[in-house]
Amino acid sequence: MFSLKKIYHHIVWVFQGVQVFALVGKSGSGKSFRAQLVADKYGIDFIIDDGLLIRGEKIVAGTSAKKEKGVLTAIKTALFANKDHADEVRKTLEREKFKRILIIGTSIPMVKKIASTLNLPQPTHIIKIQDIATLDEIEKARRSRDEEGKHIIPVPAIEIKKNYPHIFFESIKVLLKRKFSISKKNKEFEKTVVRPDYSRKGKVAISQEALTQMVLHCVNEFDSSIKVSKIIIKNESDKYIFNVFLDIPYGTQISGDVHRLQRYIVENIERFTGIIIDEVNLTVSKISFMKKIFKKNSSGTT
Structure with a gap:
């Protein structure tokens, strides 16, 4: 029954012309930092990032993995392992009208698993972080993660202060310069830097x-x-x-x-x-x- 439901939703999404994009890269490589830039470039309506469903500059559903106390619970949240969490995001997507959605993950199997859990079609457009960021930019992002425990959530500070004030660190703004365009103005995106509890406690690995x-x-x-x-x-x-x-x-x-x-x-x-x-x-x-x-x-x- 559950698989029939998945097939039904898949057919509905395909019939509606929904396209699933994926942004893939290792943890701390700068994916969330560039998420809004990718969304703007490809005309993407929704972003799924670390358990959150984001539209524009608003968190519309979900729970941030970055609020979790431990690494393993954070991973489960990012994968929508909790039924109520997954149901909330699924129902929101079913109500909303959209054509393109971006799933952010550390690997192709991860984004495919998230798409399957949320009854979305499998990603047909895979964007790798190294395709949109230089090696120096990726290394700088990884140092910020490893040495300072900083993470990015691609929404303005007001959204984080409202929902997750205890992990708020600072707000940053990024200017998107549109080259060779007279009609379109430069666009500014605000992002929020957070420091999850699990980032302050060292790393957890499964042997x-x-x-x-x-x-x-x-x-x-x-x-x-x-x-x-x-x-x-x-x-x-x-x-x-x-x-x-x-x-x-x-x-x-x-x-x-x-x-x-x-x-x-x-x-x-x-x-x-x-x-x-x-x-x-x-x-x-x-x-x-x-x-x-x-x-x-x-x-x-x-």
């Missing part, structure tokens, strides 16, 4: 050992008769790839049980950690001829 333990727990919870012989985890550009080698009992339906296990691992690890999983590759390395004992997981799947 491969911790992720390995989570995979083992997921497999055991799904079906205790399936054993894991080896796990290889790769992290490339904020995307995680899991290669899991399994020892399964004879009689396990590879086309059914193993595929459900794959989904179970992805859904649980993404939900509890907020990381973006690009691939979970399950390899059956051994089939054991022993009595199969099923264990029901929390979703009722066997």
Whole structure:
């Protein structure tokens, strides 16, 4: 039913001519700083950035990930992992009239996941931060993030002071100079610098050992008769790839049980950690001829 609803909304958006743009770059590379400039250039109506739905200079829906106390909860907020949060933004989008929307994220899988969660079409226009900013500008932005804990929200200070006064730091203005244009005047954008609580407390990382333990727990919870012989985890550009080698009992339906296990691992690890999983590759390395004992997981799947 849920997938049919997604298909319905996708058809509606496509029929209405809605286009989804994505601005992608590593954390602290200056994406939010340039968001309004990108929106102005491409005639984009809405921006989705760190859990917020922004139209022009107004926050119209959502919750800022930058108000969160911890890094992991901030990631979940940015991904709209909370149902009420996602529902609020979805309903607002359904009420509003628009043609173009920009999703900001640290990777292509992340913006695709946000689009899917909000029932939007997948992005067809991918803009990389290095295409619109120089290496020096990106490095300067990263130093500001790493050394001073500063983040940008692409709305005026009054919007942040009204909604999130405790993280407000300062207001800055950026002038967009329109080259070779007589009819259009230069345009000024106001942005707000904030310092989230989690930026003042150092960095939080999830070790491969911790992720390995989570995979083992997921497999055991799904079906205790399936054993894991080896796990290889790769992290490339904020995307995680899991290669899991399994020892399964004879009689396990590879086309059914193993595929459900794959989904179970992805859904649980993404939900509890907020990381973006690009691939979970399950390899059956051994089939054991022993009595199969099923264990029901929390979703009722066997």
